[in-house]
Amino acid sequence: MKPVISFRNVTKSYPLYGSFTSGIKNFLFHLPTAIKEARCGQFQALSDISFDIHSGETVGFIGSNGAGKSSILSLIAGVIQPTTGEIEVNGRVSPLLELGAGFHFELTGRDNILLNGVLLGLTKAQVLAKMDQIIDYSEIGQFIDQPIRSYSSGMLARLGFSVVAHLEPEILLLDEMLAVGDASFQKKCLRKMMEFREDNVTMVFVSHSMDDVLRICTRVLWIKDHAIFLDGSPGEVVSAYLSQNS
Ligand SMILES: Nc1ncnc2c1ncn2[C@@H]1O[C@H](COP(=O)(O)OP(=O)(O)OP(=O)(O)O)[C@@H](O)[C@H]1O
Ligand SMILES: [Mg+2]
Numbered sequence: 489m490k491p492v493i494s495f496r497n498v499t500k501s502y503p504l505y506g507s508f509t510s511g512i513k514n515f516l517f518h519l520p521t522a523i524k525e526a527r528c529g530q531f532q533a534l535s536d537i538s539f540d541i542h543s544g545e546t547v548g549f550i551g552s553n554g555a556g557k558s559s560i561l562s563l564i565a566g567v568i569q570p571t572t573g574e575i576e577v578n579g580r581v582s583p584l585l586e587l588g589a590g591f592h593f594e595l596t597g598r599d600n601i602l603l604n605g606v607l608l609g610l611t612k613a614q615v616l617a618k619m620d621q622i623i624d625y626s627e628i629g630q631f632i633d634q635p636i637r638s639y640s641s642g643m644l645a646r647l648g649f650s651v652v653a654h655l656e657p658e659i660l661l662l663d664e665m666l667a668v669g670d671a672s673f674q675k676k677c678l679r680k681m682m683e684f685r686e687d688n689v690t691m692v693f694v695s696h697s698m699d700d701v702l703r704i705c706t707r708v709l710w711i712k713d714h715a716i717f718l719d720g721s722p723g724e725v726v727s728a729y730l731s732q733n734s
Contacts, residue, residue, distance in 0.1 A: 489542060489543065490578060491540035491541060491542050491576075491578070492541055492542060492543050492545075492577070492578050492579050492658075492659060492690045493539075493540070493541040493564055493575075493576070493577050493578075493659070493690070493692070494539075494540050494541075494574075494575070494576040494577075495537050495538055495539050495540075495560075495563075495573065495574075495575055496538050496573055496574040496575075496576075497536050497537075497538055497572070497573040497574070498534060498536070498537045498538070498563065498570045498572070498573035498574070498575060499532060499534060499535055499536055499537070499570065499571050499572045499573055500532070500533045500534040500556075500559055500563065500568070500570055500571050501530040501531060501532050501533065501571045502530070502531050502533055503529075503530060503531075504529045504530060504531045532714055533556050533559045533714055534556045534559055534560065534563075534570075534714050534715075535713075535714045535715050536573070536715065537556075537560070537573070537715060537716060538573075538716075539709065539716060539719065541690060541692065542690075543688065543690055544685075544688040544689075544690060545690055545691075545706050545707055546681075546685050546690075546691040546693065546704055546705050546706045546707070547691070547692050547693065547705060547706070547707050547708070547709060548693050548694070548695060548701040548704070548705035548707070548708040548709070548722065549561075549692065549693070549694045549708075549709050549711055550694075550695065550696070550698070550701060550708060550709075550710050550711070550725070550726070550729055551710055551711035551712055551717075551729075552712070552733075555711040555712060555713070555714065556711050556714045557663075557694045557711050558585070558586070558663055558694060560692075560711070561583065561585055561661045561663050561692060561694060562585060563575055564577060564581060564583075564659075564661055564692060565581055565583035565585065565661055566581070567583070567585070577659070579658040579659045579690065580609055580657070580658045580659065581658075581659045581661060582608045582609065582652060582655055582657040582658075582659065582660050582661070583608075583661040584648050584649065584652050584660070584661060584662050584663065584665055585661065585663045586663060587641055587644050587645060587648070587668065588636075588644050588648075590603070590604055590607050590648075591603070591604065591636060591644070591647070591648070592636075593635065593636055593637040594635050594637065595635060595636065596632065596633050596634060596635055596636065597623075597626070597628055597631060597632040597633070597634065597636055597639070597643075597647055598619070598623070598632050598633055600636055600647060601615065601619060601622050601623070601647065601650070601651055602615050602616070602619075604647075604648070604651045605618075605622075605651050605654075605655075608651060608652070608655055609655065610655065618654045621654060622650045622651060622653075622654050623650075625650040625653055625654070625676075626646045626647055626649075626650035627646065627673075628643055628646060628647065631643065641668040642668050642669050642670055642673070644668075645665055645666075645667075645668045645669050645673070646669065646673055648665065649665055649669075649673075649677055649680075653677075653680045657684065657689050658689065658690065659689075659690045659691075659692070660684060660689055660690070660691045660692070661691075661692050662681075662691065662692070662693045662694070663694045664694055664695055664696065665677065666678070666695065666697065666700055667695070667696065667697070674700075678700065678703060678704065681693075681704050682704065685704065685706075691704075693705060698726050698729070698730060701722060701726060702722050702723070702726055705722045706722070707719070707720070707721065707722070708720065708721070708722045708725035708726060709725070710725050710728070710729050
């Protein structure tokens, strides 16, 4: 069967910036040249990555800070483009990436639910029909009508996940969503993710919680030094990762 997500020899490089050795005034007066000079090289965040993800898999990406996990999710979501290599995604992607990504901080929680629901593929009428359910699910209470710049990180995560929980996703991308939620919300998210798993939703999940990875994932990829180090069953990959990082 055709994979839902396919990476072929994907490399992602970012420009590395140097310091303004000739001073800010010189930098501003000669902007185009100065920008060119300030870019003193390329940093390879992902190096020759290839993998296939099939329908209904729940794949966990683990690895140290800066290894390249979030970059992989952003590439799947199409938020960034690979430097070289090919990416194929067959299906509708619902990305829940960084905390607050896709949110507008001056708008209320309620308005952000609408904005996010539409960004994630629902029509305005569909979001409005589910609005009360989404608000109840988030347990944000009276703060739902406050601008979200006043929200705590846990409240932002609740808002984001509550929208996702009311979608019918095909491919769901979750980047460390559970990390900032409290125990009760984490439990609720895990339950919802298990439901998605039973409904055959393809999920790609980045987490530093090995317990969550073991509980949810059907397969785990360990990203080390910007490449795939190990790809296998959750038990095998997580225990290798823990034994190398203890
Ligand atoms: N926009 C960017 N510009 C330059 N470098 C970037 C950019 N985004 C990511 N990087 C670099 O790419 C590397 C991989 O970053 P990424 O965010 O994918 O790591 P991660 O595995 O998600 O880490 P963490 O566990 O800390 O979230 C890091 O070294 C980071 O500094
Ligand atoms: Mg990350």
